[in-house]
Amino acid sequence: MTANAEELELKDRLSLIESMIAEGRRTTESWGWTFVLWGVAYYIAIAWSAWGIYRSLAWPVTMVAASALTGVFASRQKHSHPETKLGRAMSSIWTAMGISMFIVLMCLAISGRFNLNIFVAIIGAMLGMANATSSLILKWKMQFACAVVWWAVAVVACFASEAETGIAFLAAIFFCQIVFGIYAMMCESRRRRQGATHA
Numbered sequence: 001m002t003a004n005a006e007e008l009e010l011k012d013r014l015s016l017i018e019s020m021i022a023e024g025r026r027t028t029e030s031w032g033w034t035f036v037l038w039g040v041a042y043y044i045a046i047a048w049s050a051w052g053i054y055r056s057l058a059w060p061v062t063m064v065a066a067s068a069l070t071g072v073f074a075s076r077q078k079h080s081h082p083e084t085k086l087g088r089a090m091s092s093i094w095t096a097m098g099i100s101m102f103i104v105l106m107c108l109a110i111s112g113r114f115n116l117n118i119f120v121a122i123i124g125a126m127l128g129m130a131n132a133t134s135s136l137i138l139k140w141k142m143q144f145a146c147a148v149v150w151w152a153v154a155v156v157a158c159f160a161s162e163a164e165t166g167i168a169f170l171a172a173i174f175f176c177q178i179v180f181g182i183y184a185m186m187c188e189s190r191r192r193r194q195g196a197t198h199a
Helices: 003-030 032-051 055-080 085-111 116-138 141-159 162-198
Strands: none
Touching: 003 162, 032 055, 032 162, 055 085, 085 116, 116 141, 116 162, 141 162
């Protein structure tokens, strides 16, 4: 094989990798609504567990309801968007994180060893890991910023008071779930508008 042919093959491979990363980011943008949904679900669970009736049911019921809504909307979305290998990989990361978080937090609640600092440390570390993994694969700095915020909240939860931990958690939910989700939805909307004008 000549040097020119090798160089051309290398350029083709790099182009393929770049297009896969771009497709992965587009797929993640199309799932921005899940970040918002889960951010709102966290706020509902927090409010219910603080001020509602049957407070012990707040987190399990809210998380199961959010999971069910995610499943319903995701099944509809999968019919309108073809699935890619990178999309399946991203989905697998988030699904595994969600199952892990649900198991650990449910067991802590049932065992009676649950407290806010441990809860926030676990959530912060797991969401940091999932956001970081996605951002590193997709080369998306904004999502990596979310990972850093979640990791910072996990550290705060290990050293701060319960009140400070609660404030840090509420702020992280707002910025890393709701604001990031809206940002992703806006990116998707902008991309669709640009695609419509080019068509």
